[in-house]
Structure formats: structure tokens, C-alpha cells
Amino acid sequence: MDVKIVDFPQTKVAMLQHRDNPERLNASVATFIEWRKSSGLSPVRQSQTYGIAWDDPATTLPEAFRFDICGSVSETIPDNAFGVINGEIAGGRYAVGCHYGSLDNVSQTVWALFRDWLPGSGETLRDAPVFFHYVNMINDVPEHELKTEIYLPLV
Numbered sequence: 397m398d399v400k401i402v403d404f405p406q407t408k409v410a411m412l413q414h415r416d417n418p419e420r421l422n423a424s425v426a427t428f429i430e431w432r433k434s435s436g437l438s439p440v441r442q443s444q445t446y447g448i449a450w451d452d453p454a455t456t457l458p459e460a461f462r463f464d465i466c467g468s469v470s471e472t473i474p475d476n477a478f479g480v481i482n483g484e485i486a487g488g489r490y491a492v493g494c495h496y497g498s499l500d501n502v503s504q505t506v507w508a509l510f511r512d513w514l515p516g517s518g519e520t521l522r523d524a525p526v527f528f529h530y531v532n533m534i535n536d537v538p539e540h541e542l543k544t545e546i547y548l549p550l551v
Contacts, residue, residue, distance in 0.1 A: 397505075399493045399513050404485070404547065409446060409466035410438045410473045411483030418453035418461045428465040431478035438467030440533065446485060447528040454503060486524050490547040491517070497540050502528070509548050524549035 412431070414424040432438050450462035466483060473482045493513065495505035506526060514521070531543040 397493050397508055397513060399491050399509065399517070401519075401550065402490055402492055404487055404490050406487035407444075407446075407485045408469050409483045409485060410469045410480050411448075412465045412478065412480050414461075414463045414465060416461065417458040418463070419458070421463060424463075425465055427478055428467070428480065431476065431480045432467060434478075435473075435476065435480075437471065437473060438469050440467070444468040445530040445533070447530065448485065449506075449526045449528065452503065452506075485527060486549070488522065488524070489550040491519060491550055493546050493548070495544045495546055497542055499542065499544065502544060502546070506546055509546060514548070520551040522549040522551045 410431070412424055412428040414421055416424070432440060444467070446466040446468070448464035448466060450464070451460065453461055456462075464483065466485065469482075473480055491509065491513065493505060493509050495502050526549070527547045529545040529547065531545060532541070534542065
């Protein structure tokens with residue numbers, strides 16, 4: 397896997413916190429998309445789309461699973477009926493690897509970063525969650541052409 401080290405800037409985001417069974421994550425994504433469309437505050441064509449993975453769905457009880465759906469913003473998000481709040485992605489050093497194709501198996505790429513790349517890298521993990529940058533969207537490209545950057549926080 398080709399991995400690069402980057403300095404990611406602290407990024408303000410609109411955030412919908414999913415705190416539920418991972419099988420219901422797509423319903424939360426649909427809510428966030430509806431908020432994006434109705435508010436105009438994080439338009440998908442001019443903003444970045446992120447997912448913050450607090451937990452691994454394979455090792456976390458379904459009712460304890462946490463995942464934040466995010467879109468970059470330049471202004472404060474007002475209270476809204478969708479539950480979208482103001483948030484941020486911490487800046488700092490990150491190792492970045494890419495996952496191509498379906499998100500159904502993105503965890504395999506995440507674990508490859510931890511298992512294969514990290515031990516020989518000389519790097520140390522920072523206490524922060526892994527996050528995803530969705531470079532393109534399923535509505536824009538065929539599923540096999542999806543590109544997702546995985547950001548692993550480093551000291």
C-alpha cells in the first residue's frame with residue numbers, strides 16, 4: 397500500500413453523530429444528505445465529505461457503535477431539525493492510505509494500515525480517531541471507481 401504522511405489542517409465541519417447499530421448507518425447518511433440539500437451550508441460540490449470512525453463495527457457492540465458523518469463548512473451551523481451540529485476534525489500529522497471500490501470492505505484497508513504499514517513505519521499513533529475522506533461519491537462514479545482516503549492519526 398502506498399502511504400504518505402501529511403499535515404492535515406484543523407477543519408470545521410457540519411456533523412451528524414451516528415450512535416446506533418452500524419446496520420442503520422445508511423439511514424443517518426441519508427439524513428445528512430437531506431440536511432446538505434436543504435441547508436446549502438455544505439454543498440457536496442464545493443465541500444469535502446468525511447466520516448469519523450470512532451469504533452470498529454466488527455469489535456463493537458451494535459448499540460455502542462459511533463460514527464460521525466461530516467461535511468466541511470466555513471460558517472457556523474444553526475440549530476436544525478436534522479440534528480446536524482458544529483464539529484471539527486483535529487489537525488496534525490496523519491498517515492494516509494487509499495481504499496478503492498466498495499465501502500463494504502473498507503475495514504480491510506484500515507486494518508492493513510494498522511497491521512502491515514504501521515509496525516515498520518517508525519511512526520506512533522496519536523490518541524484520535526481514524527477518519528475517511530470520500531474523494532468521490534457513488535452518484536458520480538461506478539462503485540468500483542470509488543476512492544476513499546483513510547487518515548491514521550500520528551504523533
